[in-house]
Amino acid sequence: MNLAGRLTVSAFMHDPITMGGVLMMIVLGLGVVGALFYFKRWRWLWREWLTALDPKKIGVMYLGLASFMLLRGVADVMMIRVQQATSVGASHGIVSTDTFQQVFSAHGTIMIFFVAMGFMFGLINLIVPLQIGARDVAFPFLNSVSFWLYASGLALINLSLVIGSFSPAGWLAYPPLSELAYSPGVGVDYWIWSLQIAGLGSLLSGINFTVTILRMRAVGMSLMKMPIFVWSVLCAMALVIFAFPILTATLAMLALDRTLGMHFFTATGGGNPMMYVNLIWSWGHPEVYILMLPAFGIYSEIVATFARKRLFGYKSMVFALGAITVLSFIVWLHHFFTMGAGADVNAFFGIMTGVIAIPTGVKVFNWLFTMYRGRIKFATPMYWFLGFVFTFTIGGMTGVLMSVPAIDFQVHNTLFLVAHFHNMIIGGVLFGYFAGFSYWFPKMFGFKLNERLGRYAFWCWFVGFLVAFMPLYILGLMGATRRLDHYDASMGWQWLFIVAGVGVAIICAGIGFQLLQLAVSIWKRKANQDLTGDPWNGRTLEWSVASPAPVYNFAVLPVVSERDPFWEAKEANQAYGLAKYSDIVMPKNSGMGLIIAGFAFIFGFAVVWHIWWLVALALLGVIVSIVVRASDDDTEAIIPAAEVQRLEAAARARRQTA
């Protein structure tokens, strides 16, 4: 038996471009490690962050990793754009066909699973407990396990760049291409196991936040008095609960095909590749809404705050969210009308897809009516919101267009589709998370982001987005299929690809401004301090506590009688007052989440490379760590009332200086 499985020295050999990426990652990693040694911050890192169970800290870690992965995903997209702009006729561009396939597969996988999901869970962790008036999530330790599983999946996908290769089979790895017969390398296995591990984390988070929202709301906060962001998260988590097990099962079956020689989706042996496509999209379409709904929630909070009005049509907003939640499970087939299911089936899914536009339209009108006659304050989050309304409406229209099966047949798998879903995911999801990031940033760190640089970043993203993706709509209608690594000069596509490349360059400038904004804001944080805890004149409970929020969130658990409780309290002049404090019980920090996920990471790596003894060892490690943690009965610590009193008095003093 070979102790190293199929791992050989050749796994470390790459072509020059990949090697550049590897070197950059190694330099970056060494830089971080060196800095930690130089500033003697290891103990700080372990105590304050790696073992943290505070959802606010876990949220910040999610945001940090997601931002890092955003940079990696953008590096991929730059390569795609350069390749497609230059690989015409006699020229074959900058990367080989094989590398190109890995690049677009990695781009999609990273952006959905590690950027969008990371941003989403980051913001949820930060804000949901605060908005419902709770001190923590329902299962703080499980929350840390979820985060570290996400981090393990993320580490595994980055490792594929260094050791071996990544999947060449697209972001959803359709069989039979992704089967062993056609993709014999380790790439697809890396894809499977990084998603499997991260997906398990998402599933556990889904359970955790469902229970948190349903069981830990402040006294008096009935469901119909919840902030709309909480509603959107509840709907998204319901989708997680129902959709992610399907992903787990589907990935497991593909893995069984590849490692044990089963025949679920193979082209021979009685397998059924189209079943994979059905299964993956029964997860995949809800997944789109898992990302989208919380962004809708964020926009709703922002528009009400900055229009300084109650959200228009709260109830219809809730019903729209619910309708989208249900409908998102019965539209999956529109991703493959061309399967040939027949006119009746296609008609059903086409109509259901069109129907989703109705609740979505309700939401857009609610937002517009919220602004109507409001005294709108144009802060950065509002820019993202307005940009979203514009781009999302275009994307929605092209979506409805494609919901007609006859039209879909024409544009299936073309760049028209690519433009459409980027329209939804950049102009809808990502803008929403950026809006939420700048809106809630003061609550995380105690100071605001620089407004001017934020506006520059927004304009670059907005203009860059349009310049990058409008050409793709046209290209799609001209017949350009997605994932092209080369085309003939006579097609007349090149100039449009070059325009799209310019668009990406503008987006990169936007990212540059975001990084600069972060740096400048940290540098000049004294000038932008949020002393009141309520920098935007907010409406919901998270603004009623100091910024950054104390570890226990609320010194005294709030009692709610209205929607927008903090706004109402301010109106009644009862927002702040003195109270009698008592001891607060909070969970102790624990490193076990990191350890369990670390074993999961080793497990994933060992399965990819067929190192079976290590697989067994890692599994044993997972089981033993779980048992050890479950046997630990000393998991809580007390914050004495005097300490709470001291912190609250300090916060009050800060507020009075403002």
Next chain:
Amino acid sequence: MSVVRAVAPPDNDKTLFGFWVYLMTDCVFFASLFATYAVLHTSTFGGPGSAQLFDLPPVLAETFILLTSSFTAGLAMLAAHRGNKHQVLGWLMVTFVLGAAFLGLELKEFHHLATTGNSWRRSGFLSAFFTLVGTHGLHISVGLVWMGVLMTKVWRSGLTAVNLKRLTLVSLFWHFLDIIWIFIFTMVYLMGSLS
């Protein structure tokens, strides 16, 4: 909102509720495998189908063993609520043995199929069969490990509140697996033998 503290939020049992939600996700997981089996159960690729392969009497024995173990798990819970530690341990032990016997019979069937040329590599149908039934078996194994750990805990620290909660969860898990098995027995074995 006011700053006076009224009453603490009702202390609902979050763990129990969370566990129910987890069970529902597991239910969806099994539903995916059932759906796959339903699609693939005729894809025998020239090999034997369910009617030729399945031998009902041992499967019926498995079913009764598992149902009985669910019953004894219930008796353990009743004893736990009465505070009778020794009975709890006794009934858990019986449940454990029955669960292990079930697993043994299942492995025997798997072994027989695999050694007679009908392993999971043979056809899409057999891949789906081994995966669906095997996943249930894997859950049973997890349940057995859990029960084993819990028995040592109850043995050492008695029927504390936290141990009672753990007992409740493991028994929920066990009953859940029982229900899944009823579906496997019906859809895979009974309907398969008829076809």
